[in-house]
Amino acid sequence: MSNSNLYREVETLPSGESLIYLRENFCHDVDEEDRVAYISVARQIATQIQCELAVAENTLTFTKKDESTTY
Numbered sequence: 629m630s631n632s633n634l635y636r637e638v639e640t641l642p643s644g645e646s647l648i649y650l651r652e653n654f655c656h657d658v659d660e661e662d663r664v665a666y667i668s669v670a671r672q673i674a675t676q677i678q679c680e681l682a683v684a685e686n687t688l689t690f691t692k693k694d695e696s697t698t699y
Contacts, residue, residue, distance in 0.1 A: 630657075630658075630659050631658055631659050631662060631669055631673075632656055633657075633660065634654070634669075634673060635676070635677070636670075637674050637675050638673055638674075638679060638690045638692075639677050641679070641690065641692040642692065643692050643693070643694050643695045643696040644691075644692060644693075645691070645692055646689055646690065646691040646692075647689070647690045647691075648687050648688070648689045648690075649687065649688045649689075649690075650651075650686060650687060651685075651686050651687060651688055653668060654670065654688050667683065670683070670688050670690075673690070674690055677690075677692065677695075678692070678693045679691055679693060680690050680693065
């Protein structure tokens with residue numbers, strides 16, 4: 629998988645839904661040159677797609693912001 633595939637996978641989440649990655653799997657799936665900085669890649673994806681990112685010990689959870697919510 630590549631960064632663009634990860635981006636597409638998160639982007640297609642329905643509003644308000646979550647996608648959970650095992651940290652090890654996410655790290656393995658980013659482009660090889662980004663593996664050291666995979667958390668930065670996750671944060672960039674979350675920002676671009678307007679998701680909340682929860683980083684836990686073994687997981688990364690992307691939650692797509694509910695489009696009906698106004699800020």
